[in-house]
Amino acid sequence: MSKVFSKLEDIDRRYYYWAIFLILAVPFIKPLGMPISIKQSTRDLYKGVDQVEPGEVVLIDWHMSVSTWPECLDGLVAELKVLTSHDVKIVITSISVDCEMSWNKVNQLVPALRDKYEYGKDIVFLGYYAGGEPTNQQMAIDVWSVFPTDHFKTPIAELPLMAEARTANDYAIVLTTGENEIVWVNQWWTPYGVPVGVMGIAMKGSALQPYYNSGDIFGLAVGVRGGAEFELLIGEPAGAVTRMDSISLSHLSVVILIIIANTGVLYNKLTGGKK
Amino acid sequence: MPYPTDLLGLLGIWTGFFLTIAIYSYQLYKENVLYRLAEHIYVGIAFAIVAVTTWETTQKTAVVPLLNGEYIYLIPLALGVMMYTIFTSKIRWMSRYSVAVLVGTSIGVRTVSLIVPSIISQVISTISAPKNTALDIFNYLFIGVGTVCALLYFILTHEHKGVLKGTAQFGRYVMMIGLGTMFGNTILMRMAMLSGRVEYLLQVLKIIPM
Amino acid sequence: MAFIKTKGFLAVPLIIAVVMFADYFIAVKEVASLAGILRTWALVISSMALGLGVVNLVRVHGKNIYVRKPGMWIFSTVTLFTFTVVFLAGVLAKQSDLWNWPFQHVYTTLQQTMYAATGFYIVSSAYRAFRARNVDATLLLISGCVVALRNAPIGEAIWGGFSVLGDWFMDVGQLPGYRVFAMVTGFGIIAYSLRVILGSERGFYGGRRE
Numbered sequence: 001m002s003k004v005f006s007k008l009e010d011i012d013r014r015y016y017y018w019a020i021f022l023i024l025a026v027p028f029i030k031p032l033g034m035p036i037s038i039k040q041s042t043r044d045l046y047k048g049v050d051q052v053e054p055g056e057v058v059l060i061d062w063h064m065s066v067s068t069w070p071e072c073l074d075g076l077v078a079e080l081k082v083l084t085s086h087d088v089k090i091v092i093t094s095i096s097v098d099c100e101m102s103w104n105k106v107n108q109l110v111p112a113l114r115d116k117y118e119y120g121k122d123i124v125f126l127g128y129y130a131g132g133e134p135t136n137q138q139m140a141i142d143v144w145s146v147f148p149t150d151h152f153k154t155p156i157a158e159l160p161l162m163a164e165a166r167t168a169n170d171y172a173i174v175l176t177t178g179e180n181e182i183v184w185v186n187q188w189w190t191p192y193g194v195p196v197g198v199m200g201i202a203m204k205g206s207a208l209q210p211y212y213n214s215g216d217i218f219g220l221a222v223g224v225r226g227g228a229e230f231e232l233l234i235g236e237p238a239g240a241v242t243r244m245d246s247i248s249l250s251h252l253s254v255v256i257l258i259i260i261a262n263t264g265v266l267y268n269k270l271t272g273g274k275k
Numbered sequence: 276m277p278y279p280t281d282l283l284g285l286l287g288i289w290t291g292f293f294l295t296i297a298i299y300s301y302q303l304y305k306e307n308v309l310y311r312l313a314e315h316i317y318v319g320i321a322f323a324i325v326a327v328t329t330w331e332t333t334q335k336t337a338v339v340p341l342l343n344g345e346y347i348y349l350i351p352l353a354l355g356v357m358m359y360t361i362f363t364s365k366i367r368w369m370s371r372y373s374v375a376v377l378v379g380t381s382i383g384v385r386t387v388s389l390i391v392p393s394i395i396s397q398v399i400s401t402i403s404a405p406k407n408t409a410l411d412i413f414n415y416l417f418i419g420v421g422t423v424c425a426l427l428y429f430i431l432t433h434e435h436k437g438v439l440k441g442t443a444q445f446g447r448y449v450m451m452i453g454l455g456t457m458f459g460n461t462i463l464m465r466m467a468m469l470s471g472r473v474e475y476l477l478q479v480l481k482i483i484p485m
Numbered sequence: 486m487a488f489i490k491t492k493g494f495l496a497v498p499l500i501i502a503v504v505m506f507a508d509y510f511i512a513v514k515e516v517a518s519l520a521g522i523l524r525t526w527a528l529v530i531s532s533m534a535l536g537l538g539v540v541n542l543v544r545v546h547g548k549n550i551y552v553r554k555p556g557m558w559i560f561s562t563v564t565l566f567t568f569t570v571v572f573l574a575g576v577l578a579k580q581s582d583l584w585n586w587p588f589q590h591v592y593t594t595l596q597q598t599m600y601a602a603t604g605f606y607i608v609s610s611a612y613r614a615f616r617a618r619n620v621d622a623t624l625l626l627i628s629g630c631v632v633a634l635r636n637a638p639i640g641e642a643i644w645g646g647f648s649v650l651g652d653w654f655m656d657v658g659q660l661p662g663y664r665v666f667a668m669v670t671g672f673g674i675i676a677y678s679l680r681v682i683l684g685s686e687r688g689f690y691g692g693r694r695e
Contacts, residue, residue: 013609017302020608024466024473028483034638037648066593067600070471071464097328097535101593108276127335128328130531131524134384138524141517145525148339186388202464202636206457209655210664214400216392222460224467225636246470247463248639250604254462255630257612262626265616283582287590294591298598302605315560317595318542319567320587326539326568327575332532336525351526355533362540371494371690373530378689379498380527382678383505383520393671397664414657421661429669446665448624453662455625456654459632462607469604472597 008260016257023253027245034248036241041212042229045197045219048173049079054087056172057165062094063178066101068201072177073102074240075199075227077109079175082234084112088172091165093126093139093147096178100127100151120159127151136187140168140194168192173218179204185216199226278478278485292479295472421449495684502682542568628654 052058060079064072083090094102103125107113117123126147129135139146143166144156156162164170173195174184181198188194195218198208202223212220221230224247227240279285297313333355341348354373361370401422404415424446427439435443478485501523507513508520546561548554554561567587574583617623634640635651680686 009613013613014303016608016612017605020469020605021299021303021473024470025477028474028477032639034642036638037641039652065596067468067596069597070467070474070601097325098588098592098596101588104589128332129528130332130336130535131528132381132531133388134380134524134527135531137384137388138521138528141521145521146528147335148343149335153335182389182392185392186385190388190391202460202467203457205460205655206453206659206663207666210397210400210660210667211392213656213660214392214396216396223463223636224470225463243467243470243474244638246473247466248637250466250470251462251633251637252639254466254608254611255633257608258615258626258630261612261615262617265618283586287586291590291594294594295598298595298602302602311560312563313595315564316567316591317599319564320571320592321596322539322542323568323571323575324588324592325535326572327579329532329535329539330576332535333529336532337529347522348529351529352533354526355530358530358534358537359540361537362544368490368494372497373534374690375494375497376501376523377527377530377534378681379501380505380523382498382681383502383508384524386502386675386678387506387509389671389674393667397668401664417657418660418664422664425661425665426668429665446661447621450662450665451621451624452628452654453659453666455628456632456659458625458629459636459651459654462629462633463636465601465604465607468597468601472601475594475597 006264009264020250020253023249024246027249028242031242032245032248034245036225036228036232036244038229038232039221039226041220042226042233043219044212045199045221045226046082046230046233048195048197048218049082049175050086052083052086052088052172055089057089057091057161057170058083059165059171059174060090060092061174061176061184062092062096062099062102063176063181064094064102064201065096065178066098068178069102069105070243071201071223072199072227073105073109074224074238074243075221075230076177077106077238078227078230078234078236078240079199080106080110080113081236084110084116087122089161089165090117090123091126091143091161091171092124094128095130097128103151120154121161124159124161124165125151133183133187136183140187140192142166168194173197175199181208181217182211185211189216198222199230202226276485278481288479292476295476299472421446425449494690495687499682499684502678628658 060076062076064076080090092103096102113123119125126143127150129139129146131138135146144162147156149155150159168188169192171188171194174188175197176184177199179201181196181200181204184196189196196216197219198204198212198217198221200208200220200222202225205220205222208217208220208222211217221227224240224243228237228244231237231239231241279288294313294316297309300307301310333352337348337352337355341352354376357369358373359370360366360368401419404418405411406415424442426446428435428443428446428450430439430443433439474483477483504516504520504523507516543565546564549557549561550565552558571584571587574581574587578584615622615626615629617626631647631650632654634643634647635655640647640651677686
């Protein structure tokens with residue numbers, strides 16, 4: 001029996017890689033359609049986004065680069081659909097150098113941003129900012145001092161929306177996507193009471209849970225699972241829901257591999273074989 | 276986005292397709308020239324985008340205000356240029372002033388602002404968790420005892436023996452549970468990214484709609 | 486002059502941090518104004534600092550080409566050529582396809598592909614590295630697997646308990662560990678900041694002692 005486990009251990013890893021590649025592909029061709037339950041933290045995020053009144057201003061921070069689109073983009077699009085359905089004004093900024101790509105993509109996927117919203121009056125894209133937490137603090141005091149122009153080099157004073165969205169107190173909520181959301185909790189929620197909601201990467205789910213539990217973040221949806229839950233809440237299943245079947249099979253495969261590997265360890269331990 | 280029909284669009288998605296295959300040829304086959312070529316193209320383009328962003332952001336944050344009469348911006352511009360002296364050995368000391376400004380500002384901002392959310396809020400929510408049902412009480416005790424024991428684990432000035440040994444060990448177990456949940460979430464993140472790429476390849480091949 | 490080169494910069498974080506702390510605790514207009522100026526300076530310096538990596542890239546790859554490093558110089562040429570073309574397009578012709586096309590089809594694809602490659606390594610490490618050899622590792626693996634199956638709808642389909650257990654691990658089980666990580670990180674940042682302000686911490690200034 002130990003020879004079996006030994007042989008399994010020596011399998012070329014490329015076979016695993018091909019296997020996972022194919023396992024990920026099959027559900028796209030033949031969807032499984034498994035039901036997805038919705039977590040309370042996602043419901044709280046949806047509630048917080050849904051309760052923003054028409055005409056209020058929301059700040060969205062893209063702490064994501066194009067590499068995290070599969071994780072975060074679908075959830076972000078769902079959030080934008082809710083906001084645009086309520087005629088909420090939106091100011092977008094980002095800590096990622098490739099934010100322009102995300103802006104173009106989001107405009108493709110959310111028709112209301114192109115057809116219903118007027119740039120400068122209903123939505124402004126401020127673009128990239130450097131400097132980390134000091135910049136977030138300065139934005140809370142005066143956004144204009146951080147962004148003399150928007151991403152398209154229009155002077156900030158020429159954008160009507162920015163006249164009513166100059167300090168933290170002018171914003172209803174902050175929505176952040178990706179990672180490093182704590183800076184908004186530190187600099188906008190704690191001193192000014194601006195609620196922060198997070199549609200983050202899955203890896204940050206654990207680190208953000210204490211802040212959600214303590215009430216410092218009003219809602220939390222992580223990864224493609226969070227995006228799928230949000231899509232279901234708004235009644236428009238899209239990219240994230242489609243991807244969940246693929247996620248299901250790949251997760252099951254990884255867990256089965258872990259179990260097989262550890263069965264060998266357990267067997268060796270019990271029989272006093274090689275460790 | 277529908278499947279492109281224009282020449283540039285088609286060239287784009289097929290270039291993306293072959294570059295993806297080139298990168299994954301390393302994992303699925305072995306290291307080869309195509310993989311290295313794709314890797315070096317990526318580095319070139321990524322840094323070009325960073326360079327363009329540097330150029331534009333510097334213009335936006337410093338040059339534009341300077342041209343509008345705010346001459347005080349000459350100081351941070353000079354400090355920014357001084358950063359580049361790090362590449363020379365003779366005048367490298369000038370870059371330390373730029374770093375010192377960045378470090379001082381970050382410290383000044385972060386140190387005070389993290390006290391409430393990272394420390395005080397966490398303590399308050401540990402001791403004020405709901406205690407309505409038997410499960411709530413169990414959870415409350417688990418969180419309270421686990422937090423204290425995990426904090427005791429980080430006492431590095433005393434040897435972990437006697438009572439401290441047992442509590443620190445329990446604290447370590449509690450932290451392992453936390454790291455395990457992060458591992459579970461990491462699987463979700465990595466598989467989501469990989470599934471995004473697989474979806475793209477299937478879309479380019481028209482096996483599934485774009 | 487020797488003082489300015491070797492020690493003068495150590496006073497900068499102290500002065501700036503004091504201004505920032507004063508701004509946080511005292512509501513004085515002049516202090517707030519000075520703190521705001523310092524923050525915008527940090528913003529400008531950070532923006533310009535992005536270019537450091539670019540300069541390093543050009544140095545490293547330029548040297549490879551100059552000395553015709555075997556096996557590398559051709560790839561370095563590809564990197565610098567790609568960098569130059571895309572950079573010039575970004576600065577001089579940002580609205581053109583010469584910028585948009587590489588950004589949209591090459592950079593986006595390669596960026597996503599490179600990050601997604603880690604998905605493969607999760608699979609191989611699941612089989613080769615994650616072994617439950619002791620209590621700590623066993624706890625880590627159990628919580629990781631339960632959370633992984635909680636994140637995937639198939640877990641719930643196999644057994645509803647994965648969802649219940651997974652939620653418990655996410656909402657309660659991991660909380661002590663991550664609460665402590667948040668608190669300890671907070672204390673660590675405060676302690677580290679004190680060391681920087683007092684000049685004991687110099688590692689990030691770089692370079693050899695002069």
